Amino acid sequence: MSATITQQREIHLKSRPQGLPTPDNFELVETAAPQPQEGEILVENEWFSVDPYMRGRMNDGPSYVPPFQIGQPLEGGCVGKVIASSHRKYAAGDYVLGNLGWRKYWTSDGKGIQKIDASQAPPQTFLGVLGMTGMTAYVGLMKIGQLTEGDAVFVSAASGAVGSIVCQIARQKKCRVVGSAGSAKKIDWLKTKAGVDEAFNYHEVDDVSARLRELFPEGIDLYFDNVGGDHLAGAIDNMKDFGRIVCCGMISSYNDAQPEPGPANLFKIIVKRLRVQGFIVRDHLDMYREFQQQMGEWIAADKIVWKETVTQGLENAPQAFINLFHGDKMGKALVQV
The missing domain is CATH 3.90.180.10 (Medium-chain alcohol dehydrogenases, catalytic domain)
Incomplete structure:
Protein backbone atom coordinates (compact mmCIF):
# COMPACT_ATOMS: atom_id res chain seq x y z
CA MET A 1 0.00 0.00 0.00
CA GLY A 128 -25.85 8.55 -15.05
CA VAL A 129 -27.03 6.68 -18.10
CA LEU A 130 -25.04 3.51 -17.22
CA GLY A 131 -25.75 3.78 -13.51
CA MET A 132 -28.71 4.04 -11.16
CA THR A 133 -30.15 6.95 -13.13
CA GLY A 134 -30.42 4.93 -16.31
CA MET A 135 -31.56 1.87 -14.40
CA THR A 136 -34.32 3.89 -12.72
CA ALA A 137 -35.65 4.79 -16.14
CA TYR A 138 -35.35 1.20 -17.39
CA VAL A 139 -36.94 -0.47 -14.36
CA GLY A 140 -39.67 2.14 -14.12
CA LEU A 141 -40.73 1.72 -17.73
CA MET A 142 -40.13 -1.95 -18.39
CA LYS A 143 -41.05 -3.57 -15.05
CA ILE A 144 -43.25 -1.12 -13.15
CA GLY A 145 -44.92 0.48 -16.17
CA GLN A 146 -45.07 -2.68 -18.29
CA LEU A 147 -44.28 -0.62 -21.38
CA THR A 148 -45.90 -1.99 -24.51
CA GLU A 149 -44.92 -1.21 -28.09
CA GLY A 150 -47.08 1.59 -29.45
CA ASP A 151 -48.08 3.03 -26.05
CA ALA A 152 -48.95 6.72 -25.75
CA VAL A 153 -46.46 7.90 -23.09
CA PHE A 154 -46.26 11.14 -21.13
CA VAL A 155 -43.07 11.99 -19.20
CA SER A 156 -42.80 14.92 -16.79
CA ALA A 157 -39.42 16.58 -16.12
CA ALA A 158 -38.53 15.01 -19.44
CA SER A 159 -35.18 16.75 -19.85
CA GLY A 160 -33.96 15.62 -16.44
CA ALA A 161 -31.52 12.83 -15.69
CA VAL A 162 -34.16 10.09 -15.48
CA GLY A 163 -36.85 11.63 -17.66
CA SER A 164 -34.59 12.09 -20.69
CA ILE A 165 -33.65 8.40 -20.64
CA VAL A 166 -37.29 7.38 -20.12
CA CYS A 167 -38.25 9.29 -23.26
CA GLN A 168 -35.62 7.57 -25.37
CA ILE A 169 -36.33 4.05 -24.10
CA ALA A 170 -40.00 4.56 -24.93
CA ARG A 171 -39.03 5.74 -28.43
CA GLN A 172 -36.95 2.57 -28.87
CA LYS A 173 -40.18 0.66 -28.21
CA LYS A 174 -41.96 2.62 -30.96
CA CYS A 175 -44.13 4.55 -28.54
CA ARG A 176 -45.54 8.02 -29.05
CA VAL A 177 -43.78 10.19 -26.45
CA VAL A 178 -44.69 13.62 -25.10
CA GLY A 179 -42.58 15.37 -22.49
CA SER A 180 -42.83 18.46 -20.31
CA ALA A 181 -39.90 20.68 -19.33
CA GLY A 182 -39.25 24.20 -18.08
CA SER A 183 -37.49 26.14 -20.85
CA ALA A 184 -37.36 26.62 -24.61
CA LYS A 185 -33.80 25.23 -24.62
CA LYS A 186 -34.97 22.02 -22.98
CA ILE A 187 -37.92 21.67 -25.33
CA ASP A 188 -35.63 22.07 -28.33
CA TRP A 189 -33.22 19.41 -27.00
CA LEU A 190 -36.06 16.97 -26.36
CA LYS A 191 -37.35 17.35 -29.91
CA THR A 192 -34.06 17.53 -31.82
CA LYS A 193 -31.82 15.22 -29.77
CA ALA A 194 -33.98 12.95 -27.62
CA GLY A 195 -36.48 12.41 -30.43
CA VAL A 196 -39.76 12.98 -28.57
CA ASP A 197 -42.85 13.49 -30.69
CA GLU A 198 -44.07 16.55 -28.78
CA ALA A 199 -42.95 18.61 -25.80
CA PHE A 200 -44.34 21.61 -23.94
CA ASN A 201 -42.98 24.25 -21.57
CA TYR A 202 -45.07 24.02 -18.42
CA HIS A 203 -44.24 27.63 -17.55
CA GLU A 204 -46.22 28.66 -20.63
CA VAL A 205 -49.24 26.49 -19.84
CA ASP A 206 -52.03 27.65 -17.52
CA ASP A 207 -53.82 24.30 -17.51
CA VAL A 208 -51.67 21.16 -17.79
CA SER A 209 -54.75 18.94 -18.08
CA ALA A 210 -56.11 20.92 -21.02
CA ARG A 211 -52.72 20.85 -22.78
CA LEU A 212 -52.50 17.09 -22.35
CA ARG A 213 -56.02 16.73 -23.75
CA GLU A 214 -54.80 18.50 -26.90
CA LEU A 215 -51.68 16.34 -27.17
CA PHE A 216 -53.39 13.05 -26.30
CA PRO A 217 -56.88 13.24 -27.83
CA GLU A 218 -57.23 9.46 -27.43
CA GLY A 219 -55.72 9.39 -23.96
CA ILE A 220 -52.48 8.35 -22.24
CA ASP A 221 -51.47 4.71 -21.79
CA LEU A 222 -48.51 5.32 -19.47
CA TYR A 223 -47.49 8.32 -17.41
CA PHE A 224 -43.98 8.43 -15.92
CA ASP A 225 -44.26 10.92 -13.05
CA ASN A 226 -41.23 12.83 -11.83
CA VAL A 227 -43.14 15.92 -10.71
CA GLY A 228 -46.46 15.25 -8.96
CA GLY A 229 -48.73 18.26 -8.43
CA ASP A 230 -50.63 19.59 -11.44
CA HIS A 231 -48.80 17.20 -13.76
CA LEU A 232 -50.11 14.18 -11.88
CA ALA A 233 -53.61 15.63 -11.71
CA GLY A 234 -53.54 16.48 -15.43
CA ALA A 235 -52.32 13.02 -16.34
CA ILE A 236 -55.05 11.34 -14.28
CA ASP A 237 -57.64 13.41 -16.15
CA ASN A 238 -56.31 12.14 -19.47
CA MET A 239 -55.41 8.52 -18.78
CA LYS A 240 -57.06 5.78 -20.80
CA ASP A 241 -59.02 3.15 -18.93
CA PHE A 242 -56.59 0.62 -17.40
CA GLY A 243 -53.71 3.06 -17.89
CA ARG A 244 -50.51 2.86 -15.81
CA ILE A 245 -48.90 5.60 -13.73
CA VAL A 246 -45.30 5.10 -12.62
CA CYS A 247 -44.47 7.30 -9.61
CA CYS A 248 -40.71 7.92 -9.63
CA GLY A 249 -40.43 11.37 -8.03
CA MET A 250 -42.46 14.42 -7.01
CA ILE A 251 -40.01 17.28 -7.23
CA SER A 252 -42.79 19.88 -7.13
CA SER A 253 -43.32 19.17 -3.42
CA TYR A 254 -39.85 18.30 -2.08
CA ASN A 255 -39.34 21.74 -0.59
CA ASP A 256 -42.85 22.32 0.76
CA ALA A 257 -42.73 23.29 4.43
CA GLN A 258 -46.31 22.04 4.69
CA PRO A 259 -47.61 19.33 2.34
CA GLU A 260 -49.94 20.58 -0.36
CA PRO A 261 -53.32 18.84 -0.69
CA GLY A 262 -53.23 15.94 -3.13
CA PRO A 263 -54.96 15.99 -6.53
CA ALA A 264 -58.72 16.49 -6.25
CA ASN A 265 -59.40 13.94 -9.00
CA LEU A 266 -58.07 10.78 -7.33
CA PHE A 267 -61.52 9.19 -7.66
CA LYS A 268 -60.73 8.80 -11.37
CA ILE A 269 -58.16 6.16 -10.43
CA ILE A 270 -61.18 4.00 -9.58
CA VAL A 271 -63.38 5.07 -12.46
CA LYS A 272 -60.63 4.52 -15.03
CA ARG A 273 -59.30 1.39 -13.26
CA LEU A 274 -55.80 2.83 -13.25
CA ARG A 275 -52.72 1.12 -11.85
CA VAL A 276 -50.59 3.58 -9.87
CA GLN A 277 -47.30 2.33 -8.43
CA GLY A 278 -44.31 3.93 -6.80
CA PHE A 279 -40.91 2.27 -6.79
CA ILE A 280 -37.36 2.51 -5.47
CA VAL A 281 -34.73 1.29 -7.91
CA ARG A 282 -32.65 -0.48 -5.25
CA ASP A 283 -35.53 -2.96 -4.83
CA HIS A 284 -34.85 -4.21 -8.36
CA LEU A 285 -31.11 -4.82 -8.46
CA ASP A 286 -31.81 -8.26 -9.92
CA MET A 287 -32.36 -6.40 -13.22
CA TYR A 288 -28.93 -4.74 -13.21
CA ARG A 289 -27.23 -7.12 -15.67
CA GLU A 290 -30.19 -6.99 -18.05
CA PHE A 291 -30.19 -3.19 -17.89
CA GLN A 292 -26.42 -2.90 -18.42
CA GLN A 293 -26.51 -5.18 -21.46
CA GLN A 294 -29.48 -3.46 -23.09
CA MET A 295 -28.32 0.08 -22.36
CA GLY A 296 -24.82 -0.76 -23.57
CA GLU A 297 -26.26 -2.00 -26.87
CA TRP A 298 -28.36 1.13 -27.33
CA ILE A 299 -25.41 3.41 -26.59
CA ALA A 300 -23.12 1.47 -28.96
CA ALA A 301 -25.73 1.89 -31.68
CA ASP A 302 -26.02 5.65 -30.98
CA LYS A 303 -29.66 5.25 -29.99
CA ILE A 304 -29.35 6.96 -26.62
CA VAL A 305 -28.01 10.46 -25.98
CA TRP A 306 -27.64 12.29 -22.70
Whole structure:
Protein backbone atom coordinates (compact mmCIF):
# COMPACT_ATOMS: atom_id res chain seq x y z
CA MET A 1 0.00 0.00 0.00
CA SER A 2 1.18 3.51 -0.84
CA ALA A 3 -0.14 7.10 -0.81
CA THR A 4 -0.24 9.06 2.42
CA ILE A 5 -3.11 11.53 2.60
CA THR A 6 -3.47 13.68 5.71
CA GLN A 7 -6.22 16.22 4.97
CA GLN A 8 -9.86 15.55 4.09
CA ARG A 9 -12.40 18.01 2.67
CA GLU A 10 -16.10 17.16 2.94
CA ILE A 11 -19.51 18.83 2.87
CA HIS A 12 -21.56 18.53 6.05
CA LEU A 13 -25.23 19.21 6.67
CA LYS A 14 -25.06 22.24 8.97
CA SER A 15 -28.81 22.64 9.55
CA ARG A 16 -32.05 21.16 8.25
CA PRO A 17 -33.61 23.23 5.45
CA GLN A 18 -36.97 24.85 5.95
CA GLY A 19 -38.35 24.91 2.42
CA LEU A 20 -35.83 25.42 -0.36
CA PRO A 21 -32.26 24.70 0.82
CA THR A 22 -29.80 27.59 1.01
CA PRO A 23 -25.99 27.64 1.16
CA ASP A 24 -26.28 28.27 4.92
CA ASN A 25 -27.59 24.70 5.37
CA PHE A 26 -24.20 23.33 4.30
CA GLU A 27 -20.64 23.59 5.54
CA LEU A 28 -17.29 22.78 3.94
CA VAL A 29 -15.19 21.04 6.60
CA GLU A 30 -11.49 20.23 6.62
CA THR A 31 -10.58 17.32 8.85
CA ALA A 32 -8.15 14.42 9.14
CA ALA A 33 -8.22 12.16 6.11
CA PRO A 34 -9.43 8.57 6.53
CA GLN A 35 -6.65 6.02 6.78
CA PRO A 36 -7.14 2.61 5.18
CA GLN A 37 -6.65 -0.44 7.37
CA GLU A 38 -5.36 -3.84 6.31
CA GLY A 39 -7.62 -5.28 3.63
CA GLU A 40 -9.03 -1.87 2.70
CA ILE A 41 -8.72 0.59 -0.16
CA LEU A 42 -8.32 4.36 -0.17
CA VAL A 43 -10.34 6.11 -2.88
CA GLU A 44 -10.00 9.63 -4.23
CA ASN A 45 -13.33 10.83 -5.56
CA GLU A 46 -13.37 12.33 -9.03
CA TRP A 47 -17.13 12.66 -9.53
CA PHE A 48 -20.27 12.54 -7.44
CA SER A 49 -23.95 12.94 -8.11
CA VAL A 50 -26.42 15.44 -6.68
CA ASP A 51 -30.01 14.23 -6.89
CA PRO A 52 -33.45 15.53 -5.87
CA TYR A 53 -34.11 12.55 -3.56
CA MET A 54 -31.37 13.88 -1.27
CA ARG A 55 -33.71 16.70 -0.23
CA GLY A 56 -35.88 14.16 1.60
CA ARG A 57 -32.88 12.87 3.53
CA MET A 58 -32.28 16.39 4.85
CA ASN A 59 -35.53 16.13 6.81
CA ASP A 60 -35.56 14.36 10.15
CA GLY A 61 -38.26 11.82 9.44
CA PRO A 62 -38.83 8.20 8.46
CA SER A 63 -38.19 7.19 4.87
CA TYR A 64 -36.71 4.32 2.88
CA VAL A 65 -33.21 5.51 3.81
CA PRO A 66 -32.03 7.15 7.07
CA PRO A 67 -31.89 10.95 7.20
CA PHE A 68 -28.62 12.83 6.92
CA GLN A 69 -27.26 13.84 10.30
CA ILE A 70 -26.39 17.41 11.22
CA GLY A 71 -22.64 17.84 11.54
CA GLN A 72 -21.91 14.79 9.42
CA PRO A 73 -20.92 14.52 5.74
CA LEU A 74 -23.64 13.97 3.18
CA GLU A 75 -23.66 10.86 1.03
CA GLY A 76 -24.50 9.96 -2.56
CA GLY A 77 -23.35 8.13 -5.63
CA CYS A 78 -19.69 8.69 -6.49
CA VAL A 79 -16.93 7.48 -8.79
CA GLY A 80 -13.32 7.57 -7.69
CA LYS A 81 -9.89 6.11 -8.30
CA VAL A 82 -8.19 3.72 -5.92
CA ILE A 83 -4.95 5.38 -4.79
CA ALA A 84 -3.88 2.79 -2.21
CA SER A 85 -4.92 -0.81 -1.63
CA SER A 86 -4.22 -3.90 0.42
CA HIS A 87 -7.41 -5.54 -0.83
CA ARG A 88 -6.94 -8.60 -3.00
CA LYS A 89 -9.64 -7.57 -5.51
CA TYR A 90 -8.62 -3.95 -6.01
CA ALA A 91 -5.42 -2.30 -7.18
CA ALA A 92 -4.22 1.28 -7.30
CA GLY A 93 -5.57 2.85 -10.47
CA ASP A 94 -8.88 0.95 -10.46
CA TYR A 95 -12.06 3.01 -10.77
CA VAL A 96 -14.85 2.18 -8.34
CA LEU A 97 -18.47 3.15 -7.91
CA GLY A 98 -19.57 3.88 -4.35
CA ASN A 99 -22.01 5.91 -2.27
CA LEU A 100 -19.69 8.23 -0.33
CA GLY A 101 -19.90 11.40 -2.38
CA TRP A 102 -19.67 14.95 -1.01
CA ARG A 103 -16.04 14.35 0.10
CA LYS A 104 -12.56 14.05 -1.34
CA TYR A 105 -11.45 10.67 0.09
CA TRP A 106 -13.02 7.54 1.53
CA THR A 107 -12.01 4.03 2.53
CA SER A 108 -13.73 0.70 1.99
CA ASP A 109 -13.32 -2.97 2.75
CA GLY A 110 -14.91 -3.73 -0.64
CA LYS A 111 -18.50 -4.16 0.53
CA GLY A 112 -21.14 -2.17 -1.31
CA ILE A 113 -18.83 -0.89 -4.03
CA GLN A 114 -18.30 -1.93 -7.63
CA LYS A 115 -15.30 -1.85 -9.94
CA ILE A 116 -16.09 -0.13 -13.24
CA ASP A 117 -14.41 -0.23 -16.64
CA ALA A 118 -13.41 3.35 -17.37
CA SER A 119 -12.34 2.29 -20.87
CA GLN A 120 -15.95 1.40 -21.72
CA ALA A 121 -17.25 4.92 -21.10
CA PRO A 122 -16.22 8.06 -19.17
CA PRO A 123 -16.25 7.28 -15.43
CA GLN A 124 -19.06 9.71 -14.62
CA THR A 125 -21.34 7.86 -17.04
CA PHE A 126 -21.69 5.16 -14.39
CA LEU A 127 -23.47 7.73 -12.22
CA GLY A 128 -25.85 8.55 -15.05
CA VAL A 129 -27.03 6.68 -18.10
CA LEU A 130 -25.04 3.51 -17.22
CA GLY A 131 -25.75 3.78 -13.51
CA MET A 132 -28.71 4.04 -11.16
CA THR A 133 -30.15 6.95 -13.13
CA GLY A 134 -30.42 4.93 -16.31
CA MET A 135 -31.56 1.87 -14.40
CA THR A 136 -34.32 3.89 -12.72
CA ALA A 137 -35.65 4.79 -16.14
CA TYR A 138 -35.35 1.20 -17.39
CA VAL A 139 -36.94 -0.47 -14.36
CA GLY A 140 -39.67 2.14 -14.12
CA LEU A 141 -40.73 1.72 -17.73
CA MET A 142 -40.13 -1.95 -18.39
CA LYS A 143 -41.05 -3.57 -15.05
CA ILE A 144 -43.25 -1.12 -13.15
CA GLY A 145 -44.92 0.48 -16.17
CA GLN A 146 -45.07 -2.68 -18.29
CA LEU A 147 -44.28 -0.62 -21.38
CA THR A 148 -45.90 -1.99 -24.51
CA GLU A 149 -44.92 -1.21 -28.09
CA GLY A 150 -47.08 1.59 -29.45
CA ASP A 151 -48.08 3.03 -26.05
CA ALA A 152 -48.95 6.72 -25.75
CA VAL A 153 -46.46 7.90 -23.09
CA PHE A 154 -46.26 11.14 -21.13
CA VAL A 155 -43.07 11.99 -19.20
CA SER A 156 -42.80 14.92 -16.79
CA ALA A 157 -39.42 16.58 -16.12
CA ALA A 158 -38.53 15.01 -19.44
CA SER A 159 -35.18 16.75 -19.85
CA GLY A 160 -33.96 15.62 -16.44
CA ALA A 161 -31.52 12.83 -15.69
CA VAL A 162 -34.16 10.09 -15.48
CA GLY A 163 -36.85 11.63 -17.66
CA SER A 164 -34.59 12.09 -20.69
CA ILE A 165 -33.65 8.40 -20.64
CA VAL A 166 -37.29 7.38 -20.12
CA CYS A 167 -38.25 9.29 -23.26
CA GLN A 168 -35.62 7.57 -25.37
CA ILE A 169 -36.33 4.05 -24.10
CA ALA A 170 -40.00 4.56 -24.93
CA ARG A 171 -39.03 5.74 -28.43
CA GLN A 172 -36.95 2.57 -28.87
CA LYS A 173 -40.18 0.66 -28.21
CA LYS A 174 -41.96 2.62 -30.96
CA CYS A 175 -44.13 4.55 -28.54
CA ARG A 176 -45.54 8.02 -29.05
CA VAL A 177 -43.78 10.19 -26.45
CA VAL A 178 -44.69 13.62 -25.10
CA GLY A 179 -42.58 15.37 -22.49
CA SER A 180 -42.83 18.46 -20.31
CA ALA A 181 -39.90 20.68 -19.33
CA GLY A 182 -39.25 24.20 -18.08
CA SER A 183 -37.49 26.14 -20.85
CA ALA A 184 -37.36 26.62 -24.61
CA LYS A 185 -33.80 25.23 -24.62
CA LYS A 186 -34.97 22.02 -22.98
CA ILE A 187 -37.92 21.67 -25.33
CA ASP A 188 -35.63 22.07 -28.33
CA TRP A 189 -33.22 19.41 -27.00
CA LEU A 190 -36.06 16.97 -26.36
CA LYS A 191 -37.35 17.35 -29.91
CA THR A 192 -34.06 17.53 -31.82
CA LYS A 193 -31.82 15.22 -29.77
CA ALA A 194 -33.98 12.95 -27.62
CA GLY A 195 -36.48 12.41 -30.43
CA VAL A 196 -39.76 12.98 -28.57
CA ASP A 197 -42.85 13.49 -30.69
CA GLU A 198 -44.07 16.55 -28.78
CA ALA A 199 -42.95 18.61 -25.80
CA PHE A 200 -44.34 21.61 -23.94
CA ASN A 201 -42.98 24.25 -21.57
CA TYR A 202 -45.07 24.02 -18.42
CA HIS A 203 -44.24 27.63 -17.55
CA GLU A 204 -46.22 28.66 -20.63
CA VAL A 205 -49.24 26.49 -19.84
CA ASP A 206 -52.03 27.65 -17.52
CA ASP A 207 -53.82 24.30 -17.51
CA VAL A 208 -51.67 21.16 -17.79
CA SER A 209 -54.75 18.94 -18.08
CA ALA A 210 -56.11 20.92 -21.02
CA ARG A 211 -52.72 20.85 -22.78
CA LEU A 212 -52.50 17.09 -22.35
CA ARG A 213 -56.02 16.73 -23.75
CA GLU A 214 -54.80 18.50 -26.90
CA LEU A 215 -51.68 16.34 -27.17
CA PHE A 216 -53.39 13.05 -26.30
CA PRO A 217 -56.88 13.24 -27.83
CA GLU A 218 -57.23 9.46 -27.43
CA GLY A 219 -55.72 9.39 -23.96
CA ILE A 220 -52.48 8.35 -22.24
CA ASP A 221 -51.47 4.71 -21.79
CA LEU A 222 -48.51 5.32 -19.47
CA TYR A 223 -47.49 8.32 -17.41
CA PHE A 224 -43.98 8.43 -15.92
CA ASP A 225 -44.26 10.92 -13.05
CA ASN A 226 -41.23 12.83 -11.83
CA VAL A 227 -43.14 15.92 -10.71
CA GLY A 228 -46.46 15.25 -8.96
CA GLY A 229 -48.73 18.26 -8.43
CA ASP A 230 -50.63 19.59 -11.44
CA HIS A 231 -48.80 17.20 -13.76
CA LEU A 232 -50.11 14.18 -11.88
CA ALA A 233 -53.61 15.63 -11.71
CA GLY A 234 -53.54 16.48 -15.43
CA ALA A 235 -52.32 13.02 -16.34
CA ILE A 236 -55.05 11.34 -14.28
CA ASP A 237 -57.64 13.41 -16.15
CA ASN A 238 -56.31 12.14 -19.47
CA MET A 239 -55.41 8.52 -18.78
CA LYS A 240 -57.06 5.78 -20.80
CA ASP A 241 -59.02 3.15 -18.93
CA PHE A 242 -56.59 0.62 -17.40
CA GLY A 243 -53.71 3.06 -17.89
CA ARG A 244 -50.51 2.86 -15.81
CA ILE A 245 -48.90 5.60 -13.73
CA VAL A 246 -45.30 5.10 -12.62
CA CYS A 247 -44.47 7.30 -9.61
CA CYS A 248 -40.71 7.92 -9.63
CA GLY A 249 -40.43 11.37 -8.03
CA MET A 250 -42.46 14.42 -7.01
CA ILE A 251 -40.01 17.28 -7.23
CA SER A 252 -42.79 19.88 -7.13
CA SER A 253 -43.32 19.17 -3.42
CA TYR A 254 -39.85 18.30 -2.08
CA ASN A 255 -39.34 21.74 -0.59
CA ASP A 256 -42.85 22.32 0.76
CA ALA A 257 -42.73 23.29 4.43
CA GLN A 258 -46.31 22.04 4.69
CA PRO A 259 -47.61 19.33 2.34
CA GLU A 260 -49.94 20.58 -0.36
CA PRO A 261 -53.32 18.84 -0.69
CA GLY A 262 -53.23 15.94 -3.13
CA PRO A 263 -54.96 15.99 -6.53
CA ALA A 264 -58.72 16.49 -6.25
CA ASN A 265 -59.40 13.94 -9.00
CA LEU A 266 -58.07 10.78 -7.33
CA PHE A 267 -61.52 9.19 -7.66
CA LYS A 268 -60.73 8.80 -11.37
CA ILE A 269 -58.16 6.16 -10.43
CA ILE A 270 -61.18 4.00 -9.58
CA VAL A 271 -63.38 5.07 -12.46
CA LYS A 272 -60.63 4.52 -15.03
CA ARG A 273 -59.30 1.39 -13.26
CA LEU A 274 -55.80 2.83 -13.25
CA ARG A 275 -52.72 1.12 -11.85
CA VAL A 276 -50.59 3.58 -9.87
CA GLN A 277 -47.30 2.33 -8.43
CA GLY A 278 -44.31 3.93 -6.80
CA PHE A 279 -40.91 2.27 -6.79
CA ILE A 280 -37.36 2.51 -5.47
CA VAL A 281 -34.73 1.29 -7.91
CA ARG A 282 -32.65 -0.48 -5.25
CA ASP A 283 -35.53 -2.96 -4.83
CA HIS A 284 -34.85 -4.21 -8.36
CA LEU A 285 -31.11 -4.82 -8.46
CA ASP A 286 -31.81 -8.26 -9.92
CA MET A 287 -32.36 -6.40 -13.22
CA TYR A 288 -28.93 -4.74 -13.21
CA ARG A 289 -27.23 -7.12 -15.67
CA GLU A 290 -30.19 -6.99 -18.05
CA PHE A 291 -30.19 -3.19 -17.89
CA GLN A 292 -26.42 -2.90 -18.42
CA GLN A 293 -26.51 -5.18 -21.46
CA GLN A 294 -29.48 -3.46 -23.09
CA MET A 295 -28.32 0.08 -22.36
CA GLY A 296 -24.82 -0.76 -23.57
CA GLU A 297 -26.26 -2.00 -26.87
CA TRP A 298 -28.36 1.13 -27.33
CA ILE A 299 -25.41 3.41 -26.59
CA ALA A 300 -23.12 1.47 -28.96
CA ALA A 301 -25.73 1.89 -31.68
CA ASP A 302 -26.02 5.65 -30.98
CA LYS A 303 -29.66 5.25 -29.99
CA ILE A 304 -29.35 6.96 -26.62
CA VAL A 305 -28.01 10.46 -25.98
CA TRP A 306 -27.64 12.29 -22.70
CA LYS A 307 -26.75 15.63 -21.18
CA GLU A 308 -24.66 16.44 -18.14
CA THR A 309 -24.65 19.60 -16.05
CA VAL A 310 -21.20 19.66 -14.43
CA THR A 311 -20.21 21.81 -11.46
CA GLN A 312 -16.49 22.13 -10.79
CA GLY A 313 -15.16 21.86 -7.25
CA LEU A 314 -16.31 20.17 -4.05
CA GLU A 315 -16.91 23.56 -2.45
CA ASN A 316 -19.59 24.33 -5.06
CA ALA A 317 -21.57 21.14 -4.46
CA PRO A 318 -24.23 22.83 -2.26
CA GLN A 319 -25.09 25.29 -5.03
CA ALA A 320 -25.16 22.46 -7.57
CA PHE A 321 -27.73 20.73 -5.37
CA ILE A 322 -29.80 23.89 -4.87
CA ASN A 323 -29.83 24.46 -8.64
CA LEU A 324 -31.76 21.20 -9.07
CA PHE A 325 -34.85 23.04 -7.87
CA HIS A 326 -34.53 26.08 -10.10
CA GLY A 327 -35.00 24.34 -13.43
CA ASP A 328 -31.66 25.52 -14.85
CA LYS A 329 -29.90 22.20 -15.28
CA MET A 330 -30.31 19.62 -18.02
CA GLY A 331 -29.75 15.91 -17.74
CA LYS A 332 -27.57 14.50 -14.98
CA ALA A 333 -26.24 16.93 -12.37
CA LEU A 334 -22.66 16.08 -11.40
CA VAL A 335 -19.88 17.57 -9.33
CA GLN A 336 -16.33 17.09 -10.56
CA VAL A 337 -14.20 17.08 -7.45
